[in-house]
Amino acid sequence: KDGKAKDDGANYDIGLQDVGDGTGVVTRFPPEPSGYLHIGHAKAALLNDYFAHEKYKGKLILRFDDTNPTKEKQEFQDAIVEDLALMGIKPDQVSYTSDYFDHLYEVCVQLIKDGGAYADDTAQDRMREERMDGIASARREASVEDNLAHFEEMKKGSEEGLKWCIRAKMSVDDPNKALRDPVIYRCNPEAHHRTGSTWKIYPTYDFCCPIVDSLEGVTHALRTTEYNDRDAQYQWFIKTLKLRGVYNWGFARLNFIRTLLSKRKLTKIVDEGVVTGWDDARMPTIRGVRRRGVQVPALREFILKQGPSKNIVNMDWNSFWATNKKHIDPVAARYTAIADANKVPVTVVGHTGGTTIEEKAKHAKYDLGKKKVVFSKDILMEQEDAQSFAQGEEITLMNWGNAIVKNISHSINPLSAHGFKTVTGLELELHLQGDVKTTSKKVTWLSKDQNLVPVELVDFDYLITKDKLEEEDKLEDFLNKKTETRVKAVADLNVADLKVDDVFQFDRKGYFRVDKAFQHGEPLVAYKIPTGGK
Numbered sequence: 001k002d003g004k005a006k007d008d009g010a011n012y013d014i015g016l017q018d019v020g021d022g023t024g025v026v027t028r029f030p031p032e033p034s035g036y037l038h039i040g041h042a043k044a045a046l047l048n049d050y051f052a053h054e055k056y057k058g059k060l061i062l063r064f065d066d067t068n069p070t071k072e073k074q075e076f077q078d079a080i081v082e083d084l085a086l087m088g089i090k091p092d093q094v095s096y097t098s099d100y101f102d103h104l105y106e107v108c109v110q111l112i113k114d115g116g117a118y119a120d121d122t123a124q125d126r127m128r129e130e131r132m133d134g135i136a137s138a139r140r141e142a143s144v145e146d147n148l149a150h151f152e153e154m155k156k157g158s159e160e161g162l163k164w165c166i167r168a169k170m171s172v173d174d175p176n177k178a179l180r181d182p183v184i185y186r187c188n189p190e191a192h193h194r195t196g197s198t199w200k201i202y203p204t205y206d207f208c209c210p211i212v213d214s215l216e217g218v219t220h221a222l223r224t225t226e227y228n229d230r231d232a233q234y235q236w237f238i239k240t241l242k243l244r245g246v247y248n249w250g251f252a253r254l255n256f257i258r259t260l261l262s263k264r265k266l267t268k269i270v271d272e273g274v275v276t277g278w279d280d281a282r283m284p285t286i287r288g289v290r291r292r293g294v295q296v297p298a299l300r301e302f303i304l305k306q307g308p309s310k311n312i313v314n315m316d317w318n319s320f321w322a323t324n325k326k327h328i329d330p331v332a333a334r335y336t337a338i339a340d341a342n343k344v345p346v347t348v349v350g351h352t353g354g355t356t357i358e359e360k361a362k363h364a365k366y367d368l369g370k371k372k373v374v375f376s377k378d379i380l381m382e383q384e385d386a387q388s389f390a391q392g393e394e395i396t397l398m399n400w401g402n403a404i405v406k407n408i409s410h411s412i413n414p415l416s417a418h419g420f421k422t423v424t425g426l427e428l429e430l431h432l433q434g435d436v437k438t439t440s441k442k443v444t445w446l447s448k449d450q451n452l453v454p455v456e457l458v459d460f461d462y463l464i465t466k467d468k469l470e471e472e473d474k475l476e477d478f479l480n481k482k483t484e485t486r487v488k489a490v491a492d493l494n495v496a497d498l499k500v501d502d503v504f505q506f507d508r509k510g511y512f513r514v515d516k517a518f519q520h521g522e523p524l525v526a527y528k529i530p531t532g533g534k
């Protein structure tokens, strides 16, 4: 299924540089296979796809930035491919940074020989301080021979090699700290998911990116604006290594309130069991938001609407859900559910002719087919509705007509100081000639004389309690304690036919997505889909 909306409304005039007729434009999406894609990644992927395939007739490369074996897995790589396909993104080429490990190694050796890089064993903290203060490393002026020898030691993954890294000799004290001798190679003896134990040294993203972009013919490297400071570094490699030029183009990172969009933190909450997995409906992953009921064309539309702006904002989820509502409303059939707790048996006086079944439209505005509505003398209603009725009041039974409240039976809860009463039974008298426009209560009901379907309605809340977590905030301190509410209910017989992923509406309860169908007497599980309104 192609997730691409016919018209997602995107058309950016702020173009890229030197595009000519557009056929030569090459962009790339470079995920690290260290987690599942989240909606921030979706923005990066969709923008690259937009420029390569919609705005221009160029090429899109999917490149796995697989340079850190400690974090990467085949499972993540496969999921990324699937999720991109789901979003309607078809890369013209798939590549792996690890395919270039031989080449990158040779480039590094040459850079060392040319005096453009050196081996360093300064302790991490110390190195950080020196970079902050613009102090040269004690190893900065080491000889080429020494540097090459240390690099060879690193390559063996020996204990000695592990103490070293390679740094590009850019600057000690440039005001742009990204230029203060960045690390370009690290030693890591762990096995890589593609190259196994061939390598014990891995190039950093900063080093690979310009080289591989240039080699693969990328014309425009799109990056989030936090990388702006690193553009100069990127261009230093292009120039120093005499590579074909590549433009850097920045766009705003996507952030949402009360939402983690850092793979490190998402990995943590998955590993610690705060959520059930990467596809938990509370996760901001593509799989998570889909499970919550987001339609792929809505995701595309929402993200492309953000456009190529460079202003970073902390988005509110409301407009996201409002966009999604436009997509789900026309396809959401209407059904009825009544909460199980204290549901009220009601006798409909004046209903003659026993149990009847009528065919009704599944949606008032769109043709989604018909459903069965069962009419009978014995029906069920919600406790909350029954509580609100006054003796003699005229109300409307949805999809049926008006009725007058005749008799209300209560049980008095002796524990309640305020005399809280549970309605234990009701008698209604049909008044079908009554005008439904004159009543203030339109209530849902279900005939008891049908195979009612047990359902579980699940609603979710944000995982964190603070709009924006700061760097110094401890995640544990801001985890929401209750993020899931489950309510048991019964639904009309049509609901038995719903399939996983179907999106529908329970009258007066809102939109839902089927997470588990009704089967073997086990309840159907439906996830509430937010709509951005209150």
Ligand code: ATP
Pocket (backbone or CB within 6 Å): 029, 030, 031, 032, 033, 039, 040, 041, 043, 044, 045, 065, 222, 223, 224, 252, 253, 254, 255, 261, 262, 263, 264
């Ligand atoms: P994290 O920082 O969460 O670990 P990452 O950026 O390191 O994520 P990558 O797999 O390297 O994860 O990201 C692939 C691409 O997605 C990169 O080009 C990155 O800039 C982009 N990206 C990541 N997060 C966002 C975001 N929130 N908004 C827009 N683009 C993003």
Ligand code: MG
Pocket (backbone or CB within 6 Å): 032, 205
């Ligand atoms: Mg990254």
Ligand code: MG
Pocket (backbone or CB within 6 Å): none
């Ligand atoms: Mg990152």
